[in-house]
Amino acid sequence: MKTICIYFQLHQPFRLKRYRFFNIGRDHYYFDDYANEDILQQIATRSYVPANRMLLDLVNQYKGKFKVAFSISGVALEQLEIYAPEVIDGFRELAKTGSVEFLTETYAHSLASLYDPEEFRNQVKHHSDRMEMLFEQKPTVLRNTELIYSDEIAEMVYDMGYSKMITEGAKHILGWKSPNYVYQAATQPKLKLLLKNSRFSDDIAYRFSNYSWNEYPLTAEKFISWIAGTPAEEEVVNLFMNYETLGNLQPSYTGIFEFFKAMPRFAFENGIGFATPGEALDMHKPIGAINVPNPISWTDEERDLSAWVGNKLQKSALQSMYEIGERVRLCTDRRLKQDWLYLQTSDHFHYMSTKHFGGGQSQFSPYMSPYDAFNNYMNVLSDFIGRVKAQYPDTVDNEELNALLTTIHNQEMEIKRLQAELKKVIGTNEEMLVEKNPKAQKAEN
Known part of the structure; x- marks a missing residue:
């Protein structure tokens, strides 16, 4: 059917x-x-x-x-x-x-x-x-x-x-x-x-x-x-x-x-x-x-990525943002992580597209021009990067960050393993106490 x-x-x-x-x-x-x-x-x-x-x-x-x-x-x-x-x-x-x-x-x-x-x-x-x-x-x-x-x-x-x-x-x-x-x-x-x-x-x-x-x-x-x-x-x-x-x-x-x-x-x-x-x-x-060797999408006649990465403005903004991804993942600041998510939304880069300026989908943009969208976004991103660097300065390179991330991950896994073992030990001890003192258990019930 x-x-x-x-x-x-x-x-x-x-x-x-x-x-x-x-x-x-x-x-x-x-x-x-x-x-x-x-x-x-x-x-x-x-x-x-x-x-x-x-x-x-x-x-x-x-x-x-x-x-x-x-x-x-x-x-x-x-x-x-x-x-x-x-x-x-x-x-x-x-x-x-x-x-x-x-x-x-x-x-x-x-x-x-x-x-x-x-x-x-x-x-x-x-x-x-x-x-x-x-x-x-x-x-x-x-x-x-x-x-x-x-x-x-x-x-x-x-x-x-x-x-x-x-x-x-x-x-x-x-x-x-x-x-x-x-x-x-x-x-x-x-x-x-x-x-x-x-x-x-x-x-x-x-x-x-x-x-x-x-x-x-x-x-x-x-x-x-x-x-x-x-x-x-x-x-x-x-x-x-x-x-x-x-x-x-x-x-x-x-x-x-x-x-x-x-x-x-x-x-x-x-x-x-x-x-x-x-x-x-x-x-x-x-x-x-x-076979799809080059990325496709459902946007525009070309069905490609040109709506988001079709000009130098978009590529520059995307590169500047994703360069700091590892540093953001290191931090524990909830507000910083939230802003990081919101700034990644594809719409920000679509507003920078020059494909439809003066017609087409430009009607959905809140900006006067793609260049206005780029300047506004880059001002925001500059402030955001400054906040990230305040926590993780440029003096720490990516290799050091990767090593630190690995260490943190291993520590988290070890803590979880020890917590699981501790839970088992506590459970075993409680069972042993009940077996040794059944009267006390009956009294509680």
């Missing part, structure tokens, strides 16, 4: 406030709380809250046969907990149905997989633990920031214990192949891959309300007929999109909610089912491997 796999990405960055050169060394708070709260609450009202309610109704209406999946960045989760806790409650209700899967990703929605493998591992674990705590699900499928993937990243992901991942079905990678199958990584055959069907996903996410599109208006019946018309042997159609598609990027007056409400009915009438990414990857065997 042909299957539809729907996945939504939910992410909001901690936007930076206007931070001048003269603030460096004086002001250590970097974030625009007013803008972050205002934007998040607006989007939650227009999109997240009504979308959660609609999806819960659909799951209940079709008795769990309708299924979806989410990946929610850690920085978005933190803002939702502060500014829109009702959205978290909605996700908890969805999690309880058993028909909604939560994926894991980098906690900070960062580019760590490209620059700092240790940071990448730490963030994925941090995010997975947070998802399990909030929604009582341990994620089994990994979704890297912006669906970024390469053969090298595949090896890192598998070494972290994951055997399932989702990414972009980029045309320049697939060639004549269809994205509607399960694939495997070329460098790690045990890592199974689910690929986004860009045509069908973008029909909803970008073209749905485009009056000049020759398929406008898009109805659920028409859309499902396209999926039903794909070759019978093609197993799974992956619709991956931003959660803001529902109600924000495609406002409610466009009919986007009605479209999604009607989709399951037409799918089931055509013998098409729904599955989460984890289920789809379990149900189907890979039909072959895909």
Whole structure:
């Protein structure tokens, strides 16, 4: 049976406030709380809250046969907990149905997989633990920031214990192949891959309300007929999109909610089912491997990394930030570690992109220009680096830091081992006391 796999990405960055050169060394708070709260609450009202309610109704209406999946960045989760806790409650209700899967990703929605493998591992674990705590699900499928993937990243992901991942079905990678199958990584055959069907996903996410599109208006019946018309042997159609598609990027007056409400009915009438990414990857065997020597993403026509590393400004900012990663991991200052996460968010570097300046996605940037974004970020980063160096000066080189990190890690392992042994000894002594003095034990009972 042909299957539809729907996945939504939910992410909001901690936007930076206007931070001048003269603030460096004086002001250590970097974030625009007013803008972050205002934007998040607006989007939650227009999109997240009504979308959660609609999806819960659909799951209940079709008795769990309708299924979806989410990946929610850690920085978005933190803002939702502060500014829109009702959205978290909605996700908890969805999690309880058993028909909604939560994926894991980098906690900070960062580019760590490209620059700092240790940071990448730490963030994925941090995010997975947070998802399990909030929604009582341990994620089994990994979704890297912006669906970024390469053969090298595949090896890192598998070494972290994951055997399932989702990414972009980029045309320049697939060639004549269809994205509607399960694939495997070329460098790690045990890592199974689910690929986004860009045509069908973008029909909803970008073209749905485009009056000049020759398929406008898009109805659920028409859309499902396209999926039903794909070759019978093609197993799974992956619709991956931003959660803001529902109600924000495609406002409610466009009919986007009605479209999604009607989709399951037409799918089931055509013998098409729904599955989460984890289920789809379990149900189907890979039909072959895909080679991705250079990283891909789901952004822009090129489906590459140029939106974040396409110019010297972006590369300079990224290099300056990740150079201090080892020093930050050494510190125990909670505020410093928190700022480190927030400053890694990919959005900061996307705002520096010159690809769309004057059009395209530049409308989402809070800055007047990419150069304004770069200057503001580098002022913040300069202050942050100063705080890091105050704890770990430049006189300590990276080799010394690595040695110190190894020593600290070994000490932590030894402490845990000794604590475990002490626990055993205490337990043994208590048992011996009970055996020697059973009367005292009975008296206590």
